[in-house]
Amino acid sequence: MDVNIMLFNDFETLDVFGPVEIMGRLMDSYNIKFFSMTGGIIRSKQGVLVVSESFESIDPKGILFIPGGFGTRALVEDEEYIKTIKELDKSSTYTLTVCTGTALLAKTGHLKGKIATTNKIAFDWVSSQDRDVLWQKSARWCVDGKYYTSSGVSAGMDMTLGFVSDTHSREEALKIANHIEYIWNEDMNNDPFSVE
Numbered sequence: 001m002d003v004n005i006m007l008f009n010d011f012e013t014l015d016v017f018g019p020v021e022i023m024g025r026l027m028d029s030y031n032i033k034f035f036s037m038t039g040g041i042i043r044s045k046q047g048v049l050v051v052s053e054s055f056e057s058i059d060p061k062g063i064l065f066i067p068g069g070f071g072t073r074a075l076v077e078d079e080e081y082i083k084t085i086k087e088l089d090k091s092s093t094y095t096l097t098v099c100t101g102t103a104l105l106a107k108t109g110h111l112k113g114k115i116a117t118t119n120k121i122a123f124d125w126v127s128s129q130d131r132d133v134l135w136q137k138s139a140r141w142c143v144d145g146k147y148y149t150s151s152g153v154s155a156g157m158d159m160t161l162g163f164v165s166d167t168h169s170r171e172e173a174l175k176i177a178n179h180i181e182y183i184w185n186e187d188m189n190n191d192p193f194s195v196e
Contacts, residue, residue, distance in 0.1 A: 001093065002062035003032045006085065006101075007042040007052050010071035015098040016044070018157040019065065022164065025176045029168070030063070037081060045069050055084055060091035067156070068099025068119060075104055076129055082107045096148040096163065098156030105149075106130040114144040119152030120193045138194035140185055151191060158185045 003023055005016060023030045036042045039054035066085065075081050086108040089095050097105050102118040105111055106129040117139040118126040127135045136142050141150040141159035143166070150159035161184045165173035170186075177184040 001030055002059055003030050003065055004058050004060070004062055004088070004092075005032065005034050005065045005067070006088075007034055007036045007050055007067075008069075008071040008075055008081075009043050010045045010069050011042070011067045012069035012099060012153055013044040013046045013048050014153050015067035015069060015101065015156050016050075016065075017048075018154065019096070019098065019160040021180060022157060022160045022176055025179065026164070026168070026172075033058075037084070045071070055088075058088060060088050062093060064088050064092040064095040066095070066097045066101035066104055068097070068101040068103075068122075068152075072100040072103050076107050086110065092146065094146045094148065094163070094167075096150075096159065098150045098159070099152045100126055102126055102149045103129045105147075106133055111147065111149075114147055115142045116144065116147065116149040117142045117151055118149065120191075121152060138191045139188055140191045141188045143188070151193060157182065158188075162186070162188060 034050055034052040035055050036052040039052055042050050042052050089110050099119040100122050103126040112132040115134045117136040140155050148159055148163050150156045161173045
């Protein structure tokens, strides 16, 4: 299954590469691809350069992955970008968001009536994108149907391991966490950064 990672300038590096490290351990299951609006080189907030393909070449059936980062602030007002996410999400088998990437998905209207969370520092801004989402102030990550949304930055790794646990097995998720020497917060409701 393709993992279609949506990149934009000033994305948060760990939002992307923490989950990539985890999904990349399951190469028989996932084909990781990087996309951006026009393709070419995209720069993270930390200056990491990534070569991306244009959105036009995406096979939308698969996993839509939307990271966060400072670049989301402008993109929530970019009608073409939001329309593209909306169309891709309609066909995706799963949609995963990390941090303020949830703001972009919320802006499409597809999270209305669904449980979701986001970065706690940016919680008020993200939740303002759609007040009809069932925003969870205390959650490391949330699952509602095909939607997985996580809190800030490193929480994307916990969410991705949770996704692996749900779609493969808990044993597989624990094996990956052990291999990368990561202490997985298995409890999605255990949020030490909660704003409540």
